[in-house]
Amino acid sequence: MFLHSSSFRHPEFRKGVADMLGVAPGIAAWGLMTGVAMVKSGMSTVEALLMATIVFAGSAQLAATPLLLAGAPIWVILATAMCVNLRFVVFSVHLRPYVMHLPLRERLLAGYLTGDLTYVLFVKRFAQPAHDAPGRAAQMAYMLGNSGLNWLTWTVCGVMGVVLANAVPTQWGLGFAGILALLGMLCSLATNRMRWIAAMVAGVAAVLAAALPLRLNILTAIVAAVLVCLLLEKTPLRSKAAPSDKGH
Amino acid sequence: MGAFFNGETNPWTVLAIVALAGTSVLSRSLFFISKKDWLLPHWVQRGLQYAPIAALAAVIAPEVVMTQGVPIHTVLDARLYAVLAGVLYFFWRKGAGQVVLGTIAVGMAVYIPLHVGLGW
Numbered sequence: 001m002f003l004h005s006s007s008f009r010h011p012e013f014r015k016g017v018a019d020m021l022g023v024a025p026g027i028a029a030w031g032l033m034t035g036v037a038m039v040k041s042g043m044s045t046v047e048a049l050l051m052a053t054i055v056f057a058g059s060a061q062l063a064a065t066p067l068l069l070a071g072a073p074i075w076v077i078l079a080t081a082m083c084v085n086l087r088f089v090v091f092s093v094h095l096r097p098y099v100m101h102l103p104l105r106e107r108l109l110a111g112y113l114t115g116d117l118t119y120v121l122f123v124k125r126f127a128q129p130a131h132d133a134p135g136r137a138a139q140m141a142y143m144l145g146n147s148g149l150n151w152l153t154w155t156v157c158g159v160m161g162v163v164l165a166n167a168v169p170t171q172w173g174l175g176f177a178g179i180l181a182l183l184g185m186l187c188s189l190a191t192n193r194m195r196w197i198a199a200m201v202a203g204v205a206a207v208l209a210a211a212l213p214l215r216l217n218i219l220t221a222i223v224a225a226v227l228v229c230l231l232l233e234k235t236p237l238r239s240k241a242a243p244s245d246k247g248h
Numbered sequence: 249m250g251a252f253f254n255g256e257t258n259p260w261t262v263l264a265i266v267a268l269a270g271t272s273v274l275s276r277s278l279f280f281i282s283k284k285d286w287l288l289p290h291w292v293q294r295g296l297q298y299a300p301i302a303a304l305a306a307v308i309a310p311e312v313v314m315t316q317g318v319p320i321h322t323v324l325d326a327r328l329y330a331v332l333a334g335v336l337y338f339f340w341r342k343g344a345g346q347v348v349l350g351t352i353a354v355g356m357a358v359y360i361p362l363h364v365g366l367g368w
Contacts, residue, residue, distance in 0.1 A: 022348045044255030050262060054269040059307075064268055074264050081268050085275035087303045092279040093288065094296045099280055111277025116307070120300045163252075173363050176327065179311045180334050180355035184348030186304040187338040195301050202302035203309035210310050210317055221306035226295040233294070 002099075002106040007141040016145030019121050024153045026181020027117070031154040033175030034058050035161020036168050041065050045162065052158030056112065056151060058178070060084045063215060083214035087222060091119045097129040098122075098143075101136055110140075113147035115154070120185050121146055194229050201225040326362035330355040 007013055031052075038048040043065065055061050060081040067077045092111060099107050114122075122143055130136045161168065168174075190196050202225035209217035288296075312327045313320055334355035341347045362368045 022346045023352070025349065026352045039254075042255070043261075044257040045253045046257040047255070047261050047265060051265050051268070055265065055272055056269070057272045060268065060271065064264075068261050068264055071260075074260070074267065077264050078267055078271055081271040082275055085271060087306075088275040089278045090296075090299050090303070092275075092277055093292075094299060096279045100283065104281070104283075107280040108273055108277045111280050112273040114276050116303065120304065123300055171364065172360060173326075174356075176311075176330065176359055176363075177352055177356055179308055179327075180330065180352045180359075181348065182304050182308050183331060183334050183355070184338060184351035186301060186308060187335060187342075187351065188348060189301040189304070195298065198298040198302045199305040202305040206306035206309050207313060207319065210314060217310070218303070218306045222299055222302045225302035225305070226298045229298045230291060230295050 001137065002102050002110050002140045002144055006137065007144045010137060010141030012138040012142040013145035015125075016121075016142035016147075017149050019125070020117065020146045020149040020153075023117055023181040023184060024149065026177045026179075026184075027150060027153045028157045028177075029174045030058060030178025030181070031157035032161040032164075032168065033170070033178075034061055035158040035163075036165045036170060037062065037161075037175075038065055039162055039165035040170070042069050048162040049159060052162050053155055056115070056154060057081070057085060058154070059215065080214050083216055084218075086216070086219040087116075088114075088119075090219070090222060094123060095119065098126070098139055102140070110143060110147070113151050114143070115147070115150050116182065117185060118143065118147040118150050120189065124189065194232065197232065198225040198229050201228045324366075324368050326359045326366075326368040329362060329368075330359035333358040 001007060035048065035052050038051055038061065039045070043051070047068075051061055051065075055064075063084045064077050064081050067080060091114065095111075095114065099110050102110065122139075125142060126139050130139050186199060190199060202221040205221035205224040206217045209220045211217075212220060312331050334351040337354040338347055338351045341350055344350075
């Protein structure tokens with residue numbers, strides 16, 4: 001069970017909320033600035049409010065907005081959003097064994113609510129899917145608390161951004177707080193040398209491939225990092241203190 | 249009402265926005281849909297442990313060292329120092345509670361004065 005009263009009462013629900021609370025200010029600032037950006041780019045208030053309430057995907061919203069305003073065909077808009085969201089498809093492969101015990105409707109809801117940070121925090125807390133009912137209940141309660149707060153923060157702040165669009169100073173660059181939230185998560189995941197390598201390969205690849213359309217550089221970078229790390233696992237660097245390994 | 253609701257609302261745009269919400273659901277649950285039993289090859293399972301950090305790095309890096317798709321050619325950029333300060337703070341306070349929150353706060357405390365004050 002995912003969206004169920006027993007999930008809300010589970011102690012893991014509060015743990016999920018607490019873990020998300022630490023990055024919520026970054027999400028809040030980012031959501032706010034996304035709401036502002038939608039209005040400033042020329043969307044009507046109704047359109048911007050609808051987007052802020054139901055789409056729940058920052059990068060897809062920012063990518064789709066100019067296409068919507070230019071009157072691009074709907075399939076182009078959706079294909080763009082799907083490409084920007086391709087990293088979530090990778091996440092869904094990873095999360096599948098954790099959620100397949102749920103009925104389809106709840107699986108779709110759990111998927112919809114799983115943004116970048118929930119995925120990262122969830123697999124960090126639960127390295128393996130649970131195989132018994134209490135374990136599953138705990139994992140789903142954590143996921144609901146974590147992703148629920150993420151959704152609430154993003155949506156409320158996005159709506160605020162739409163409403164206050166003309167009062168929020170855009171030149172301050174408050175949206176950068178979102179990147180810093182992701183950065184903090186990255187640091188907390190960097191627990192061993194291979195993960196540092198994954199981060200560096202992905203970062204460099206994403207910049208080098210930035211000219212790819214539809215933000216496909218992100219997926220390219222993930223695939224490159226995973227492949228490089230798998231190869232390095234097979235043929236480990238000979239010495240632990242190789243000169244090329246400065247770490248960070 | 250008229251003062252708050254600006255702009256003309258286009259029904260096609262509304263339809264496209266609803267469909268965009270659909271792509272959020274579809275992309276994030278694509279592999280949740282079929283109940284058919286299948287197992288990931290072992291190497292994919294191993295490789296997936298690198299996906300979270302790689303995804304974060306891939307989203308972050310271009311936002312820090314590029315402007316409108318072009319790499320920056322200056323060190324006078326507030327983002328560089330904000331990221332540096334954030335990372336240093338993280339590893340200084342690692343293990344303490346709410347260290348990510350501190351990373352955001354320290355990063356912004358460096359970013360805003362440089363960006364707004366000095367125009368970096």
